[in-house]
Every structure is written in C-alpha cells, then in structure tokens.
Amino acid sequence: MKPRTPPKAKAEPKPVVLTPEEVAFVRSLVIYEDAEVMALNKPSGLSSQGGRGQVNTLDELLWAFAKPGKARPRLIHRLDRDTSGVILTAKTKPAASFLGKHMMGRRLTKTYRAIVTPGAPQPASGVVETPLRREEIGREAYMRTCAPDHPDAEAALTRYRTLAANDQAALLELNPQTGRMHQIRVHLASIGRPIAGDVRYGGALMVGGAPAPRLMLHAAALAFPHPGGGMKRIEAAVPEDMQALIETIGLAKRNSGAGLAVSGS
Numbered sequence: 001m002k003p004r005t006p007p008k009a010k011a012e013p014k015p016v017v018l019t020p021e022e023v024a025f026v027r028s029l030v031i032y033e034d035a036e037v038m039a040l041n042k043p044s045g046l047s048s049q050g051g052r053g054q055v056n057t058l059d060e061l062l063w064a065f066a067k068p069g070k071a072r073p074r075l076i077h078r079l080d081r082d083t084s085g086v087i088l089t090a091k092t093k094p095a096a097s098f099l100g101k102h103m104m105g106r107r108l109t110k111t112y113r114a115i116v117t118p119g120a121p122q123p124a125s126g127v128v129e130t131p132l133r134r135e136e137i138g139r140e141a142y143m144r145t146c147a148p149d150h151p152d153a154e155a156a157l158t159r160y161r162t163l164a165a166n167d168q169a170a171l172l173e174l175n176p177q178t179g180r181m182h183q184i185r186v187h188l189a190s191i192g193r194p195i196a197g198d199v200r201y202g203g204a205l206m207v208g209g210a211p212a213p214r215l216m217l218h219a220a221a222l223a224f225p226h227p228g229g230g231m232k233r234i235e236a237a238v239p240e241d242m243q244a245l246i247e248t249i250g251l252a253k254r255n256s257g258a259g260l261a262v263s264g265s
Contacts, residue, residue, distance in 0.1 A: 015072075016060045026061040031086070032234050036095040036227045038065070038073050041236040042087045044214050048078040062089065076103060080182065082197075085112070085219025086236045095227040102225050103179075109223040112174040112184060113163075113238060115216035115245060116193040117204045120165035121172070128187040129157040132180050142200065143182040145190045156180045158187045164251040168208040169196065171251040173220075184217065196245070208249040216242055 018026075029040040042048070042058060049059040059075055066072040073089035074096045088108075090096035102108060131153040133146040146153050157177040164171045170193070176183050185201050188194055194203040197212035205212055223233040238246070246252050 015066065016056065016063045018056070018061065018064055022056060022061060023064040026058070026064045031236055032232075034228075036091055037099070037232075038089045038091055039222070039234045040087050040089070042079055042084060042219075044082050044084040044239065044241075047081040048075060048087065058087070065091075076100065077108070077179070079219055080185075080215070080217075082215035083112075083217045083219060084236075084239050084242070086222040086234050087219070088222055088224065088234075090227075092227075098227040099224065106177065107225055110176055110219060111221040111223075112176070113218045113220045113242075114172050114174060114184065114188065115169055115196045115207065115212070115242070115249075115251070116172055116188055117169045117196055117207055118193075119167055120162045120170040121160065121188075121191055121193045124165070125161035127157060127159050128191060129155075130187065130190055132156045132183065132186060134181065141181070143180060143186045145186060154178075154180055156183050156187065158184055160188075166250055169249050169251060171246060185215075207245065210245055210248045212245060213241055216245065218242055 026040070029042065030038060031041045032039040040058070047057040049057050062072045062075070071093075073091045076088045076090055076096070076099045079085060079087050088099070090099050130145045131148050131150065132143045133150055133152040133154065135142045135144050155178060159175040159177065160172050162170050163173055172188075174184050182201070185195055185198055189198070189201040189203075194201050196203050196207050196216040197205065197214050198217075199205070203212070203215070218238055219236065220238065221233060221235040223231060226232040
C-alpha cells in the first residue's frame with residue numbers, strides 16, 4: 001500500500017496592492033487595537049469577504065496592516081455587506097485559533113441595533129427561535145423560516161428588546177445566540193417587523209416620510225474572551241445616516257449609550 005501523501009498546507013493569498021487612499025480609509029475604521037486583536041467599525045456597503053464585484057473587500061483591505069514577512073490580520077467573523085458596525089480580527093495565528101474556538105463555542109456576545117416598522121413588536125421584548133433554511137434563487141442566496149422537521153432546518157435564536165417606539169417605527173436591541181446568515185433580518189421579518197431599508201426581506205424604504213437609504217442594522221457591540229485573558233467589550237457608534245433617521249422619526253429619546261466605548265476586565 002502506498003503511503004498517504006500529507007495534505008498541502010493552505011497557501012496564504014497573494015498580497016493585494018492598495019492605493020494610499022485605500023490604506024488611509026481602512027486605517028480610519030480602526031476602533032481598537034492591541035498586540036493580538038484589532039477591531040474595526042465597518043461601514044455599510046463594504047463586503048467582509050467575497051464582495052459582489054467590489055474592487056476591494058474588507059478582507060483584502062486588511063493587507064494595509066500586514067507587516068513585512070508576516071500575514072495580515074484575519075477576520076474572526078463576518079457582517080452582511082449592508083450591515084455596519086464592530087468586526088473583529090486576529091493579528092496572530094494563536095489569537096485567531098483562540099478566538100475561532102470561542103466563536104464556535106458561542107462565547108462571543110453580539111449586540112445589534114435596528115430600526116423596524118411599523119412599530120414595536122408584540123411583545124416589546126422576547127425571543128424568536130424559528131428555524132431557518134437556505135434557499136438559492138439564481139445567484140442570490142436567501143434565508144427562509146421553516147418547520148423544525150424540515151430536512152434543511154438550522155436552529156436559530158434571536159433575543160430582542162424595544163429601546164424606543166412610536167406608531168411608525170421602533171428602535172430595537174438584538175442579541176443573536178446563533179450565527180445564521182441574515183438571521184436577524186429574517187427573524188424580524190417573520191414577526192411582522194422587517195428592518196427599514198431591507199429590500200430583500202420586505203423592509204420599508206420610507207419611515208415616517210423619511211427615506212431609509214440602506215439596511216438600518218448596526219453591530220453596536222461585541223464582547224469576547226481576549227486571548228491575553230479576561231473579557232473585552234468593544235462598541236461602535238451608530239453611523240450618521242442611521243442616527244439621523246432615528247432622530248427624524250422621533251426614536252432618539254432612549255437611544256443613549258450609542259457612542260464609542262471600549263472596556264475590558
């Protein structure tokens with residue numbers, strides 16, 4: 001019997017040559033950095049990886065931080081292209097392995113904010129745990145709710161609470177306990193409160209007479225075990241366009257604590 005050939009190590013992708021403007025742009029997104037991790041506040045419209053025809057994704061822009069002879073920082077998780085907010089990277093292989101294991105163990109706590117219509121969900125706080133399944137239509141992928149016994153069903157659980165509401169819309173805080181694609185978007189649509197600007201899942205394009213220019217979903221905070229020990233929590237300020245809509249439709253009263261903050265223990 002011939003001896004088995006050991007699998008080849010996965011080669012690092014070739015470095016991407018960035019313009020000075022691209023380097024300055026991605027460096028401006030950094031909201032926290034130490035020797036092992038780096039967090040960025042990703043803007044809406046920038047794909048994390050594998051963007052649809054984009055010149056550069058965030059993953060490619062991370063070459064701006066590569067040191068001579070060393071790999072670039074690695075993304076630990078993703079955000080949808082149109083979702084803004086905190087995204088975490090590891091600067092070393094041990095840190096990437098450490099964080100990857102804790103992500104699989106669901107020890108990363110994600111907090112999102114979303115504007116939904118036509119008002120507060122009923123009840124105002126609760127849990128959505130409808131299973132989801134993936135469906136592909138042409139080149140587009142969607143997630144759909146389904147029965148638990150569906151052959152393609154994936155367990156999904158999202159906690160939510162209402163921060164502010166009126167007859168037209170509501171500002172929600174969300175904590176997904178699982179990480180399915182488009183999970184928050186589909187779960188909110190399934191309870192009759194789609195996210196404003198979410199064309200794919202039935203979100204309103206106008207809220208109280210004001211336009212929703214894009215998906216109004218923001219990854220506001222991320223808490224995680226730090227490779228160096230203890231827990232770290234990183235927050236990202238709500239983007240100007242989303243904050244402007246919150247204020248225009250009268251949901252700013254209880255929207256406190258949205259500013260940038262970094263803490264750890």
